Amino acid sequence: MNNELIPMQPTYYEEVQRKGYSRRDFVKFVSLMTAFIGLEQSAIGQVTKALETKPRMPVIWLHFQECTCCSESFIRSSHPIVADILLDKISLDYSETLMAASGTQAEAALKNTMTKYKGQYILCIEGSVPVGADGVYCMIGGKTSLQILNEVSEGAAAIIAWGSCASNGCVQSAKPNPTGATPIHKLITNKPIIKVPGCPPIGEVMAGVIVHYLTFGKIPELDRIGRPKAFYNKRVHDTCYRRPFYDAGLFVESFDDENAKKGYCLYKMGCKGPTTYNACGVTKWNGGTSFPIQAGHPCIGCSEENYWDNGRLYDRGSSFAGFGIEADADKLGEVALGVTVAAVAVHAVATNFGKSKTIHEHQVEGNESEHELES
Amino acid sequence: MANKYLHIPRLRRVYVWEMPVRFYHWLNALVIVVLIITGFYISNPLGLLSHFDASHQYTMGWFRFLHFIAAYLFFFNFIFRLYWGFVGNKFANWKQFIPTSGRFFREMWTVFKIDILMLKKNGKEQDHLSIGHNAMAGFIYFLTFIAFLVQCLTGFGLYAGMSSWWLPKLFAWVPAILGGDILTRQIHHWSMWFFILFAVIHVYLVFYHDYVEGRGEMSSMGGGFKFIEEEMFEKNAHQTPNPEKTAK
Ligand code: HEM
Ligand code: HEM
Numbered sequence: 083m084n085n086e087l088i089p090m091q092p093t094y095y096e097e098v099q100r101k102g103y104s105r106r107d108f109v110k111f112v113s114l115m116t117a118f119i120g121l122e123q124s125a126i127g128q129v130t131k132a133l134e135t136k137p138r139m140p141v142i143w144l145h146f147q148e149c150t151c152c153s154e155s156f157i158r159s160s161h162p163i164v165a166d167i168l169l170d171k172i173s174l175d176y177s178e179t180l181m182a183a184s185g186t187q188a189e190a191a192l193k194n195t196m197t198k199y200k201g202q203y204i205l206c207i208e209g210s211v212p213v214g215a216d217g218v219y220c221m222i223g224g225k226t227s228l229q230i231l232n233e234v235s236e237g238a239a240a241i242i243a244w245g246s247c248a249s250n251g252c253v254q255s256a257k258p259n260p261t262g263a264t265p266i267h268k269l270i271t272n273k274p275i276i277k278v279p280g281c282p283p284i285g286e287v288m289a290g291v292i293v294h295y296l297t298f299g300k301i302p303e304l305d306r307i308g309r310p311k312a313f314y315n316k317r318v319h320d321t322c323y324r325r326p327f328y329d330a331g332l333f334v335e336s337f338d339d340e341n342a343k344k345g346y347c348l349y350k351m352g353c354k355g356p357t358t359y360n361a362c363g364v365t366k367w368n369g370g371t372s373f374p375i376q377a378g379h380p381c382i383g384c385s386e387e388n389y390w391d392n393g394r395l396y397d398r399g400s401s402f403a404g405f406g407i408e409a410d411a412d413k414l415g416e417v418a419l420g421v422t423v424a425a426v427a428v429h430a431v432a433t434n435f436g437k438s439k440t441i442h443e444h445q446v447e448g449n450e451s452e453h454e455l456e457s
Numbered sequence: 458m459a460n461k462y463l464h465i466p467r468l469r470r471v472y473v474w475e476m477p478v479r480f481y482h483w484l485n486a487l488v489i490v491v492l493i494i495t496g497f498y499i500s501n502p503l504g505l506l507s508h509f510d511a512s513h514q515y516t517m518g519w520f521r522f523l524h525f526i527a528a529y530l531f532f533f534n535f536i537f538r539l540y541w542g543f544v545g546n547k548f549a550n551w552k553q554f555i556p557t558s559g560r561f562f563r564e565m566w567t568v569f570k571i572d573i574l575m576l577k578k579n580g581k582e583q584d585h586l587s588i589g590h591n592a593m594a595g596f597i598y599f600l601t602f603i604a605f606l607v608q609c610l611t612g613f614g615l616y617a618g619m620s621s622w623w624l625p626k627l628f629a630w631v632p633a634i635l636g637g638d639i640l641t642r643q644i645h646h647w648s649m650w651f652f653i654l655f656a657v658i659h660v661y662l663v664f665y666h667d668y669v670e671g672r673g674e675m676s677s678m679g680g681g682f683k684f685i686e687e688e689m690f691e692k693n694a695h696q697t698p699n700p701e702k703t704a705k
């Protein structure tokens with residue numbers, strides 16, 4: 083990000099002050115963010131400096147096929163500065179949901195940011211792009227989502243794909259995907275894309291991604307799937323406080339049993355924590371209050387690609403298409419095993435008829451040899 | 458005196474499975490059994506009734522530990538067998554597994570007719586086609602090796618996320634390609650059933666061949682020898698793909 087080229091803007095710190103926050107609040111916020119993005123304590127100074135000196139970053143936030151849970155999560159993230167400064171009044175040049183303008187005014191604001199900050203703005207995308215039926219399923223101002231995406235991404239410095247919708251298609255792309263819902267990385271390939279999956283992603287994680295970009299002027303380190311390593315390099319299972327019960331083999335067997343009261347592991351209730359990469363166990367939700375597993379509900383794997391089609395929510399195995407709702411791999415396996423054993427038994431019986439001559443000859447030979455020994 | 462029994466075919470002892478192959482085979486069989494049992498537990502742990510606190514037991518932990526130990530043994534054993542497919546004797550050679558010639562396919566078809574459909578060939582119930590694996594068995598082992606590969610890829614792919622050693626980390630691309638751990642784990646689970654079905658059929662067929670052919674099939678994985686009728690040996694010897702010969 084080349085800040086010099088951005089027309090004069092107030093810095094974040096100036097805005098923080100203008101909103102009536104104290105220096106103390108500001109520093110608290112910075113330390114919190116520094117910790118979330120997984121930086122060392124010494125980086126607090128760096129983050130503070132960035133927010134004090136760098137002019138605010140222009141952000142365009144597009145909403146396609148989505149439910150707005152990502153925005154909801156973001157504006158409710160623990161520290162009020164996140165909502166107030168990073169998103170609310172200051173940073174957002176365009177967001178269908180949160181801005182005051184509407185209609186032509188809104189479109190003008192979008193055009194304005196796109197031309198004024200060409201090559202510098204961050205494009206945040208919430209929702210997937212329905213490409214089915216020429217894109218009629220989601221149109222804004224007479225344009226399809228795909229048209230808007232192509233136009234706006236053109237001048238973006240980087241793209242943040244908020245939530246599972248933009249990162250992997252989420253529920254609207256579940257089979258048979260009637261609207262052709264498509265995640266961003268399958269449509270835009272010439273820009274850096276940060277995927278921040280989750281339904282929704284944790285607010286602090288979203289803020290952390292933005293602060294990281296602000297501070298260092300480049301996208302955070304991503305894993306193979308394109309998610310920031312700082313938040314997605316561990317499975318929920320690896321940081322879950324119920325893990326000792328898992329290791330001990332102590333499991334909840336039904337939601338209302340004694341084990342559930344004792345807080346045993348929810349693995350057998352279908353918990354997807356062992357296959358889900360997210361920060362829920364560490365960062366938790368709603369300002370660190372709790373997270374689903376703490377509330378007694380198994381993880382459903384909301385930040386994983388295809389979690390809808392890859393299995394049932396309260397069961398670990400997945401059903402097999404074409405074999406009925408109840409048939410999972412083990413039921414099929416048991417049937418196959420039964421058939422195999424039966425086939426083997428039939429073959430064994432058939433052998434005694436089909437190969438009777440050979441077997442008989444061998445026996446005669448063997449007997450003759452035995453007699454030779456006797457004589 | 459002995460002339461009286463000359464019509465009884467003489468058997469010739471052939472060293473088919475060398476020591477490394479036998480060692481590989483039994484280690485492999487053992488770890489696969491361990492992997493299946495521990496895998497079943499990991500996928501659907503028994504509801505243990507226990508009055509102990511979590512701090513006093515480590516049941517799932519031990520099952521997973523065993524699974525991973527067995528997994529490493531399985532992996533290195535598998536690599537070793539691949540290596541032995543190039544340096545071992547002709548019965549262990551990779552050419553015994555991969556259909557590369559029309560003869561291979563014809564032999565598979567014959568085995569299918571004789572051993573599975575119980576048809577006769579030229580009025581005879583048996584046709585001694587092979588000394589090591591028959592073509593059908595060889596091909597099934599080829600599929601088995603593919604299943605080994607699938608299990609190693611998905612297994613180590615899952616393990617990559619929990620390990621700090623570079624070896625499992627080399628497999629981190631597997632879940633990334635499959636779109637995450639959920640599907641990777643399900644594929645890992647599904648292919649376990651291949652091993653179970655394979656073991657049932659395989660052990661049955663070993664008994665079958667021993668019973669019908671009387672050539673020491675079962676003991677061959679113990680001592681390494683099979684017994685071939687002298688005349689069959691002479692007749693068929695040239696048909697067995699012999700890497701040593703073709704190399705010259
Ligand atoms: C879980 C159990 C078992 C597994 C997974 C297994 C696996 C295998 C594999 C992969 C091969 C191919 C070997 C090679 O050349 O690399 C093989 C061959 C063989 N196995 Fe097993 N095995 C099992 C049990 C047994 C048992 C119980 C016996 C005998 C009592 C046996 C006897 C043999 C024999 C004789 C061969 C050579 C077969 C032929 O060429 O047709 N196996 N086995
Ligand atoms: C014959 C070979 C194998 C069989 C039959 C087998 C079977 C299984 C099964 C049934 C599961 C449970 C899956 C579920 O939850 O539905 C499992 C889990 C697992 N296996 Fe294997 N496995 C084999 C080889 C391997 C290998 C070579 C590795 C390599 C490290 C491996 C690593 C794992 C891991 C990491 C898990 C997940 C454990 C956890 O998250 O706690 N497996 N295996």
Ligand code: SF4
Nearest residue numbers: 319322347348353355
């Ligand atoms: S509740 Fe879920 S995430 Fe937590 S230890 Fe059990 S299986 Fe793992």
Ligand code: SF4
Nearest residue numbers: 362374381382383384
């Ligand atoms: S615990 Fe699992 S399902 Fe719940 S929010 Fe976290 S990743 Fe999503």
